[in-house]
Amino acid sequence: MENECNHEHQAQKQRRGRGLSPAKTAETQTRIVKAAFQLFISGGFEGTRMIDVAQQAGLGKGTLYRYYPTKEALFEGVLVQALGSTVQTLQNPNLEPTGSIEEILRQAIRPFMADLQKSHKADLLRLIITEGPRFPSLVAVYQRVVLEPVLSAIQTLAKQAKARGEIKSEALIEYPMLMLSPGLLSIIWNGLFLDRQLQPEALFDAFIELIFVQS
Amino acid sequence: MENECNHEHQAQKQRRGRGLSPAKTAETQTRIVKAAFQLFISGGFEGTRMIDVAQQAGLGKGTLYRYYPTKEALFEGVLVQALGSTVQTLQNPNLEPTGSIEEILRQAIRPFMADLQKSHKADLLRLIITEGPRFPSLVAVYQRVVLEPVLSAIQTLAKQAKARGEIKSEALIEYPMLMLSPGLLSIIWNGLFLDRQLQPEALFDAFIELIFVQS
Amino acid sequence: MENECNHEHQAQKQRRGRGLSPAKTAETQTRIVKAAFQLFISGGFEGTRMIDVAQQAGLGKGTLYRYYPTKEALFEGVLVQALGSTVQTLQNPNLEPTGSIEEILRQAIRPFMADLQKSHKADLLRLIITEGPRFPSLVAVYQRVVLEPVLSAIQTLAKQAKARGEIKSEALIEYPMLMLSPGLLSIIWNGLFLDRQLQPEALFDAFIELIFVQS
Amino acid sequence: MENECNHEHQAQKQRRGRGLSPAKTAETQTRIVKAAFQLFISGGFEGTRMIDVAQQAGLGKGTLYRYYPTKEALFEGVLVQALGSTVQTLQNPNLEPTGSIEEILRQAIRPFMADLQKSHKADLLRLIITEGPRFPSLVAVYQRVVLEPVLSAIQTLAKQAKARGEIKSEALIEYPMLMLSPGLLSIIWNGLFLDRQLQPEALFDAFIELIFVQS
DNA sequence: GATGAATGAGGTTTCATTCAT
DNA sequence: GATGAATGAAACCTCATTCAT
Numbered sequence: 001m002e003n004e005c006n007h008e009h010q011a012q013k014q015r016r017g018r019g020l021s022p023a024k025t026a027e028t029q030t031r032i033v034k035a036a037f038q039l040f041i042s043g044g045f046e047g048t049r050m051i052d053v054a055q056q057a058g059l060g061k062g063t064l065y066r067y068y069p070t071k072e073a074l075f076e077g078v079l080v081q082a083l084g085s086t087v088q089t090l091q092n093p094n095l096e097p098t099g100s101i102e103e104i105l106r107q108a109i110r111p112f113m114a115d116l117q118k119s120h121k122a123d124l125l126r127l128i129i130t131e132g133p134r135f136p137s138l139v140a141v142y143q144r145v146v147l148e149p150v151l152s153a154i155q156t157l158a159k160q161a162k163a164r165g166e167i168k169s170e171a172l173i174e175y176p177m178l179m180l181s182p183g184l185l186s187i188i189w190n191g192l193f194l195d196r197q198l199q200p201e202a203l204f205d206a207f208i209e210l211i212f213v214q215s
Numbered sequence: 216m217e218n219e220c221n222h223e224h225q226a227q228k229q230r231r232g233r234g235l236s237p238a239k240t241a242e243t244q245t246r247i248v249k250a251a252f253q254l255f256i257s258g259g260f261e262g263t264r265m266i267d268v269a270q271q272a273g274l275g276k277g278t279l280y281r282y283y284p285t286k287e288a289l290f291e292g293v294l295v296q297a298l299g300s301t302v303q304t305l306q307n308p309n310l311e312p313t314g315s316i317e318e319i320l321r322q323a324i325r326p327f328m329a330d331l332q333k334s335h336k337a338d339l340l341r342l343i344i345t346e347g348p349r350f351p352s353l354v355a356v357y358q359r360v361v362l363e364p365v366l367s368a369i370q371t372l373a374k375q376a377k378a379r380g381e382i383k384s385e386a387l388i389e390y391p392m393l394m395l396s397p398g399l400l401s402i403i404w405n406g407l408f409l410d411r412q413l414q415p416e417a418l419f420d421a422f423i424e425l426i427f428v429q430s
Numbered sequence: 431m432e433n434e435c436n437h438e439h440q441a442q443k444q445r446r447g448r449g450l451s452p453a454k455t456a457e458t459q460t461r462i463v464k465a466a467f468q469l470f471i472s473g474g475f476e477g478t479r480m481i482d483v484a485q486q487a488g489l490g491k492g493t494l495y496r497y498y499p500t501k502e503a504l505f506e507g508v509l510v511q512a513l514g515s516t517v518q519t520l521q522n523p524n525l526e527p528t529g530s531i532e533e534i535l536r537q538a539i540r541p542f543m544a545d546l547q548k549s550h551k552a553d554l555l556r557l558i559i560t561e562g563p564r565f566p567s568l569v570a571v572y573q574r575v576v577l578e579p580v581l582s583a584i585q586t587l588a589k590q591a592k593a594r595g596e597i598k599s600e601a602l603i604e605y606p607m608l609m610l611s612p613g614l615l616s617i618i619w620n621g622l623f624l625d626r627q628l629q630p631e632a633l634f635d636a637f638i639e640l641i642f643v644q645s
Numbered sequence: 646m647e648n649e650c651n652h653e654h655q656a657q658k659q660r661r662g663r664g665l666s667p668a669k670t671a672e673t674q675t676r677i678v679k680a681a682f683q684l685f686i687s688g689g690f691e692g693t694r695m696i697d698v699a700q701q702a703g704l705g706k707g708t709l710y711r712y713y714p715t716k717e718a719l720f721e722g723v724l725v726q727a728l729g730s731t732v733q734t735l736q737n738p739n740l741e742p743t744g745s746i747e748e749i750l751r752q753a754i755r756p757f758m759a760d761l762q763k764s765h766k767a768d769l770l771r772l773i774i775t776e777g778p779r780f781p782s783l784v785a786v787y788q789r790v791v792l793e794p795v796l797s798a799i800q801t802l803a804k805q806a807k808a809r810g811e812i813k814s815e816a817l818i819e820y821p822m823l824m825l826s827p828g829l830l831s832i833i834w835n836g837l838f839l840d841r842q843l844q845p846e847a848l849f850d851a852f853i854e855l856i857f858v859q860s
Numbered sequence: 861g862a863t864g865a866a867t868g869a870g871g872t873t874t875c876a877t878t879c880a881t
Numbered sequence: 882g883a884t885g886a887a888t889g890a891a892a893c894c895t896c897a898t899t900c901a902t
Contacts, residue, residue: 025886046261047349050872060888065873130345132407134262139407169428171421177404177413178422181396188399189392192347192354198392206386207393210426213384265897266864275863277900286897474778476691480876481885490884492879501876560775562837564692569837599858601851607834607843608852611826618829619822622777622784628822636816637823640856643814670865695893705867710894 031057032067036078041123045075045131075131079138082124087145089115101161102212105179106205108153113183113200122187122200129188151176167211182207246272247282251293256338260290260346290346294353297339302360316376317427320394321420323368328398328415337402337415344403366391382426397422461487462497466508471553475505475561505561509568512554517575519545531591532642535609536635538583543613543630552617552630559618581606597641612637676702677712681723686768690720690776720776724783727769732790734760746806747857750824751850753798758828758845767832767845774833796821812856827852 035056039048050071054061068074089112099107116122132139154176161167172178186200250271254263265286269279283289314322331337347354369391376382387393401415465486469478480501484494498504519542529537546552562569584606591597602608616630680701684693695716699709713719734757744752761767777784799821806812817823827848835842 063887129403169424171424175421181400185396185399188344203390206390209384209386277863492884559833599854601854605851611830615826615829618774636820639814639816708866
C-alpha cells in the first residue's frame with residue numbers, strides 16, 4: 001500500500017537524480033540493452049544514434065558510455081546478450097525419440113519457428129543478417145554457438161530418416177540448412193513486406209508437408 | 216549579364232539536338248550506375264560516400280549531382296536500373312510444357328538460380344533486403360514487378376502439379392514463395408559466411424529432390 | 431534511519447578532535463599531491479584526468495573532490511606545495527663569505543642546479559613554464575617567493591664582485607637572471623631532447639668558466 | 646585610391662560565398678595558417694578549438710578539414726611552415742670574417758635575437774617548447790634543421806676563438822648551446838612575466854659582455 | 861557542362877563535476 | 882567520509898549538398 005512500486009516509477013520517469021545504488025547498476029544495464037536492442041532493430045546500426053539510446057533508456061549520454069565504450073561495443077554487447085536467450089532456447093532438446101522423424105522434426109523445430117516472432121529472435125536474426133558484414137566476429141559467434149549445433153542436429157536426424165527409409169533423398173544430409181530456409185524466408189519476408197506477414201510455423205508446416213506428404 | 220551564348224552547351228558536340236550530347240550523357244549515366252552499384256553492394260547505403268561514387272565513376276562530385284539530385288535518388292535509380300535486367304531475365308518464360316512439373320520447375324527456376332551469382336542479382340537482392348526498410352517504395356516496385364509475377368507463375372505450376380497428381384500437398388499453392396527459399400538462403404548465407412559459400416543451384420536441386428524424390 | 435551515531439566520524443580514530451582524523455587526512459592529502467604532481471608532470475594540465483589522479487592516489491573521484499573542489503584548485507595546490515620545498519631549499523643561504531665571488535656563486539647556485547634533477551624541481555619549473563599562462567596567480571607567487579629573492583641575492587653578489595673587481599662588467603647587476611639561464615636551458619633542453627640530456631651542473635660550470643676564466 | 650584593399654576586405658568580412666577559384670586556394674591556406682598560428686600561440690594546442698581557427702580564418706569548419714585532416718596535422722603544418730621562415734633567416738650567414746670573434750658572434754647572433762620578437766620566432770619557439778612532448782617528430786625536425794646547424798656554427802666559431810686566444814675556456818666548444826641561453830631565457834621570461842618583458846638583444850649583449858669584457 | 865572548394869548540421873566520444881547512498 | 886554512477890557541455894570530425902568559376 002505504501003509505495004511498493006516506488007522504484008518502478010522512478011525508472012519510468014527518467015529520474016534526474018544521479019545517486020549510486022548497489023543494484024541499480026544491473027537495472028541500468030538492462031535498460032540500456034533493452035533500449036538499444038529496440039532501436040537497433042528499427043533503425044539498424046547506422047540509423048541509431050547514441051543519444052536516442054540514452055534517451056530511450058532514460059539516461060544521459062555519458063552513462064551509456066560507462067557501460068559500453070563505443071557504439072560498436074554496445075551493438076555487439078546487445079546482440080551477444082540477445083543471442084544468449086536463443087542459445088538457452090536451443091538447449092531444451094526436447095527430442096522424444098518416439099514417432100517418425102517427421103514428428104521429431106516438427107517437435108524440435110516448429111516451436112523454435114513459433115518462437116521466432118513472439119520472442120525477438122526474428123529481429124535478432126534480421127539484425128545479424130543486415131549488419132553481419134560490419135561485425136564479422138559477431139557472425140562467427142552466431143555461427144559457432146547457434147548455427148553449427150542446430151545444423152548438426154538436423155543432419156543427425158536426416159541420417160536417421162534416411163536410414164529408416166522415411167526420406168529417400170540424401171539432400172538434407174548434405175544441406176541441412178535447407179530445413180531452416182522457411183524460417184529465414186519468413187524473417188526476410190516479414191521485414192520487407194510489412195503489410196503481408198507470413199507465419200514462420202505455417203511456412204515450416206508447409207515445407208514439411210511438401211517433403212513428407214508424398215506417395 | 217547578357218545571354219547571347221545561350222547555346223553554349225551545344226558547342227561541345229553535334230549541332231543537331233538541343234540537349235547535352237546524348238551519347239556522352241548515356242555513357243556517364245552508365246558509369247555512375249556501375250560505380251554506385253558496386254559501392255552500394257560493398258558498403259551499403261550509409262557506408263557509401265557520394266564522393267567515392269564520383270571518383271569511382273571518374274567524375275567530379277558536382278557532375279554526380281547533375282544526374283542524381285540526392286543520395287537517395289542515386290540509390291533508387293541504381294536499384295531500379297539493376298531491377299530492369301532482372302525483369303528482362305524473367306520475361307524469357309521459356310517454359311516448355313513438355314515433361315513433368317518437376318522438369319518444368321527445374322527448367323524455369325534453376326537458370327535463375329545459376330544466374331544469381333554470375334550476374335549481380337544476388338547482390339541486388341541483398342541490397343534490397345538490407346536497405347529495404349529505408350526505401351519502401353523500392354520494395355513495392357520490386358514486389359510488383361518481380362516477386363508477384365514469379366510467385367504467380369510458381370503457383371500456376373503448383374496447381375498444375377497438384378491437378379496432375381505430381382504433388383500431393385497443396386502447400387506450394389498456398390505458399391509458392393517456398394520455392395524461392397533455397398535461393399534466398401544461399402544469398403543470405405553467402406553474404407554472412409564468406410569462407411563457406413553455397414551454390415544456389417545446388418541448394419535448389421537439393422530442395423527439388425527433397426520434394427519430388429519420394430518413394 | 432536513526433541518527434544516534436552522529437559522531438560516527440570520530441569513531442574511526444581518537445575521540446578528542448571533532449574533525450576527520452587529522453593524520454589520515456594528512457596522509458590522503460599527501461597521496462593526492464604526489465599522484466597529481468606525477469601525472470601533471472607527464473601529461474600537463476589538460477592531459478591529466480581527475481579520475482587518473484584519484485586512481486593513482488588510491489581514492490575515489492568523490493574523495494578527490496573533497497580535498498580539491500576543482501581541477502584548477504588541485505593544480506594550484508599541488509604546485510604551491512611543490513613550491514614550498516623549493517623555498518625551503520633556498521632558505522639555506524649557506525653563503526660563506528670567504529673566498530672569491532666565483533667561489534660563492536659556485537657554492538650557492540651549483541647545489542641548486544645539482545638538485546634540479548634529483549628533486550623534481552626541474553619538472554616543477556617545466557610545469558610552471560608550460561602552464562603558466564593559464565595560471566597567472568601561480569606565476570606571480572613563484573615570482574615573488576622564489577625568483578625575486580634569488581635574483582636579489584645574485585644581484586648583491588654581482589655588486590660585490592664588481593666592487594672587488596672580480597668582474598668588470600655590470601651586466602650581471604642589471605640582468606642577474608642571466609645566472610639562471612644555464613639551468614633554464616638544461617630544463618627546457620632535457621624536456622625536449624630526451625635522448626641527449628644535459629647535466630645542469632655541467633652547464634652551469636661551463637657558464638661560470640666562460641665568465642671567470644679569462645685573462 | 647579606388648579599392649586597392651578590395652580582397653582584404655573580403656577576407657575580413659567572412660565571405661559566405663562558396664565558390665571555387667584557382668588561386669583562392671592558396672589564400673585560404675594562408676588564412677588558415679595565419680589564424681591557427683595566432684590561436685595556437687595564445688591558447689596552445691589543447692586550448693585552441695578547431696571551430697575558433699575556422700572562424701578566425703573566416704571559414705567553415707569543414708573547410709579547415711579539407712586542408713588539414715586533423716587538429717594534429719594542422720598544428721604540425723602550421724609549425725613546419727613557420728619553421729620554414731626561421732630556416733630562411735638562418736641561411737643568411739652574413740659572417741664577415743673581419744674582426745674578432747666577439748664581433749662575429751654579435752653580428753651573427755644578435756640580429757637573430759633582435760628578430761625573435763619582431764617576427765614570431767619567439768612565439769614559435771615557445772610553442773615548440775610547450776607542446777614538444779606531444780609532437781616529437783616536430784621537435785626532431787626542429788632539432789635537425791634549426792638547432793644542429795646553429796650549434797655547429799657556434800662551435801666552429803668557438804674553436805676559432807679558442808685558437809686565436811680570444812677565449813680561454815673550452816666551455817663554449819663543449820656546450821655551444823650556452824650561447825643561445827640568453828635568447829631562451831628571454832623567451833620563457835617574456836612568456837611568463839608579461840608585465841616585465843626582457844629584450845633578447847639586451848640579454849644577449851649582457852651575456853657577451855660578461856664573457857668577453859674581462860680584465 | 862563540369863568541377864571541387866566551401867559549408868554546417870549532426871554524430872561520436874570525453875571528462876569535469878555532482879550527489880544519493 | 883567515501884564512493885562511483887550519472888550527467889551533459891563541449892570538442893573533434895564527417896559528409897551530403899551547394900554554387901562560383
